[in-house]
Amino acid sequence: MSPRPSARESMLDTFETLVVDDGERAATFDAVATAAGVSKGGLLYHFPTxxxxxxxxxxxxxxxxxxxxxxxxxxxxxxxxxxxxxxxxxxxxxxxxxxxxxxxxxxxxxxxxxxxxxxxxxxxxxxxxxxxxxxxxxxxxxxxxxxxxxxxxxxxxxxxxxxxxxxxxxxxxxxxxxxxxxxxxxxx
The missing domain is CATH 1.10.357 (Tetracycline Repressor; domain 2)
Incomplete structure (x- = not known):
């Protein structure tokens, strides 16, 4: 069994998925945070920009x-x-x-x-x-x-x-x- 991805990797996975599935413009901070199941602040902690x-x-x-x-x-x-x-x-x-x-x-x-x-x-x-x-x-x-x-x-x-x-x-x-x-x- 693969190890569970870190929170940071999980957020990056979510960003990647949104960009692939919905396009670059749809992959906003809010959309990434929501889809990753984290707060926007949690996302900004790992990815400030x-x-x-x-x-x-x-x-x-x-x-x-x-x-x-x-x-x-x-x-x-x-x-x-x-x-x-x-x-x-x-x-x-x-x-x-x-x-x-x-x-x-x-x-x-x-x-x-x-x-x-x-x-x-x-x-x-x-x-x-x-x-x-x-x-x-x-x-x-x-x-x-x-x-x-x-x-x-x-x-x-x-x-x-x-x-x-x-x-x-x-x-x-x-x-x-x-x-x-x-x-x-x-x-x-």
Whole structure:
């Protein structure tokens, strides 16, 4: 059984959920306090400003990214396989902490009011790209892998010939796509 989250983490979870589910503007101090079951004063004790909430969420993203990079670099099938496969919506669980945090930070960044959120997303993509580049050794191949990953992540339906809905873009499997990308990797 997982340990119970601290009050601070619980409030941050609530902020994240409100930003994901209802949007950045709906995640007011009052809404966060009410949904977290704490007083507004209790929330302000842990997060004295709106930017403190945003900063804490960005810090969470950084920690989750550290975990993802560790998993990526130690994946048995390699960095490219892990990165592409985990970018497919079919492979991302509905309650995935990294995915939820990315969504929340993206919502904050898109508002234009939180530059640190945009910086965090840019740094995240740069870090993933560097890990891929270190693994493949070719900047062009690393860019193609990153673009494929982004394309999979932002495609609204799962990458699956079974669930293609007649869309010919889904006629190949993710294994086939990864095999093509692996053929692009220069031999060392």
């Amino acid at each position: 709106r930017e403190a909430l945003v900063d804490a969420l960005v810090d969470r993203l950084t920690a989750l990214l550290d975990d993802d990079v560790a998993a990526m670099t130690s994946a048995p099938e390699g960095v490219v396989d892990y990165f592409v496969r985990t970018s497919s919506p079919a492979a991302i669980p509905a309650d995935d902490p990294l995915d939820r945090c990315i969504t929340a930070v993206s919502n904050l960044a898109s508002s234009g009011r939180h530059p640190r959120a945009l910086e965090a997303l840019t740094a995240m993509q740069s870090r993933w790209h560097q890990v891929v580049l270190d693994a493949v050794g070719d900047p062009a191949v690393a860019r193609v892998v990153s673009l494929v990953s982004d394309g999979l992540y932002f495609t609204p339906r799962p990458f699956s010939p079974v669930d293609s809905g007649g869309d010919p873009r889904h006629d190949t499997s993710i294994d086939d796509v990864i095999a093509v990308l692996q053929r692009l990797v220069p031999r060392r």
